[in-house]
Amino acid sequence: GAVVSQHPSWVICKSGTSVKIECRSLDFQATTMFWYRQFPKQSLMLMATSNEGSKATYEQGVEKDKFLINHASLTLSTLTVTSAHPEDSSFYICSASGGVTYEQYFGPGTRLTVT
């Protein structure tokens, strides 16, 4: 149980284009989803927290107009990187929470490369 998927697993895009990453909870209802980014050999940094049906809460320093997060249902959240630039290249990981213990379950990650 508690499986979280991400799509795509990797994506290459050109500078200036937008990219959408999906995060799905497959076997439970995720009232809260989280988006992290991870640079090589560094730890995960929380970007934003989203509750189903509400606007996302962004961490300090994360541009909300650049990283658009939508959590329209209890099983799906999307992260759209708008007008991507090479410095946005990173590993993006989502997690979902919905149980009594509030434990987060992580997706497999999406590798974004902006050329």
Added chain:
Amino acid sequence: KQEVTQIPAALSVPEGENLVLNCSFTDSAIYNLQWFRQDPGKGLTSLLLIQSSQREQTSGRLNASLDKSSGRSTLYIAASQPGDSATYLCAVIPGYNKLIFGAGTRLAVHP
């Protein structure tokens, strides 16, 4: 501001050794502490979650302890195997739902 530090940053050992990975945090007011494993280019696998009222958790060859008052947690891996090679991340949960990660310990176990 809560900060999580993991020592060592990297570790290379021969198969069969017992290992100790350390995690320290600056603010002892935490809800839970969790240890994860991350394989290269992959997501996170939860290993052990220790609630603030607990002092340790065990799963197979893994044992994690928590000392909130001193701001420390230790992950003990018994009889290490090459399949244990990965990055091990410690995360504290200071409140509702939020995880703050350390930078991780990169472990290599060679045959």
